[in-house]
Amino acid sequence: MTDTPFVHEIRVTWGDCDPAQIAYTARLPWFALDAINAWWEEHFDGEGWFQMEIDRNMGTPFVNLSMDFSSPVTPRHRLMCETYPTRLGEKSITFGMKAYQNNVLCFTGSFTCVFTQADVFKSMPAPDRIRKVVEPLIRDA
Secondary structure (H helix, E strand, O other): OOOOOOEEOOOOHHEEEEOOOOOOOHHHEEEEEEEHEEEEEEHHHOHHHHHHHHOOEEOOOOOEEEEOOOOOOOOOOOEEEEEEEEEEOOOOEEEEEEEEOOEEEEEEEEEEOOOOOOOOOOEEEEEEEEHHHHHHHHHOO
């Protein structure tokens, strides 16, 4: 297990914002999912959701998203998304996230996916190759 947290940097742009001059609320889950995909890529040799689905016939559709907002996200600073697994069940994985701008916490989140055999969209146990990498990285939310 590494002590260095995985942090994915998001460049928030003017186009991500609404008339209130802050990131449009619907963009915040998109930023979080982008960070989770980057986490997969970092830990599985560049394989993100696309490669898992197409090359390995494994899907990971979401069954729960939960986010708590504490400070507005703006284009003023990079959004730093600290991303980590918090649980690996028999057929699911949950990721935690803490997202900061300029060292100010903007939101926290919990995101749960189930593992599926992609071509038939049927749940399946977490593959051993996933379990081997994820289990040592699990931490509290």
